[in-house]
Amino acid sequence: MKKILLPTDFSENAYNAIRYAVQLFQKEECTFYLLNTYTPVLYDSEYILYSPSNLSLDEIYQKNSQKGLEKVEKKVKKEFSNPNHHFERISAFSLLNEEIKEQVRQKNIDLVVMGTQGATGAEQILFGTHTVHAIKRVKCPLLAIPSGFAYKSPQNILFPTDFDVNYTKHHLEVLLDLASKHQAKVLVLHISFGFELGPKQLKSKELLADYLEGTKHNFNSIEKDTVTSGIYHFQKENDVDMLVMISNKHSFFENLLFRPVINEIGFQLKTPFLVIPSGKYNT
Secondary structure (H helix, E strand, O other), X not given: OEEEEEEOOOOHHHHHHHHHHHHHOOOOOEEEEEEEEEOOOOOOHHHHHHOOOOOOHHHHHHHXXXXXXXXXXXXXXXXXXXXXXXXXXXXXXXXXXXXXXXXXXXXXXXXXXXXXXXXXXXXXXXXXXXXXXXXXXXXXXXXXXXXXXXXXXXXXXEEEXXXXXXXOHHHHHHXXXXXXXXXXXXXXXXXXXXXXXXXXXXXXXXXXXXXOOOOOEEEEEEEXXXXXXXXXXXXXXXXXXXXXXXXXXXXXXXXXXXXXXXXXXXXXXXXXXXXXXXXXOOO
């Protein structure tokens, strides 16, 4: 049974990610953990003076969190009645990304699915702050769903790579599983900067081809100035339903994801983005 963590702040953006997750795994038995965190730091002086309740502010935040999670669970069960799906609610006094990391470790989570909401008016920003920090810290595959993205069964999965990753079946398992369950094609993309692949890269490419044997796939190579422009160009020319990358420690991934402003092409997240950690999971 898959264990999937669904953080929510009760926004429409967060619920849209939940909606995507339950449809993506509609044919599989899953436990979905609905997570909400709250951190009441400051007490309102007027609340202290005039509140007729004997509850502390912390207790009020906790009750609101628990009620919100109950409401989300009822909503998703009503919209997607599925006997294969089980739900548990987690309300925690904690910082969001610290709690995500802790729940991943405690419950041996297979996948985190969360919505992305970039800063208002800053379209060059690839992700909202919470999503970026979660990707950097959580030792578990994370699927980021763009705000307002309507679910579509992934048929073409784009997998950009520089072939500088020591591929293992462990790291590719989630990609291969999604491709198999949805009969999707994996589009491997190498962005060339005018140099031929070195011996280690060629060996890595052969290893990747071995792992993809039995899965519909093809290898593509385009020459562009940057990784982001290469991905952007490929997505414009091809139907892509999901973007998947391994977060290796090389500059290929980190330059794409973590610099504060993307280049002038305005690269934006328009499809679900699955990020796979390169190290050990759930640690």
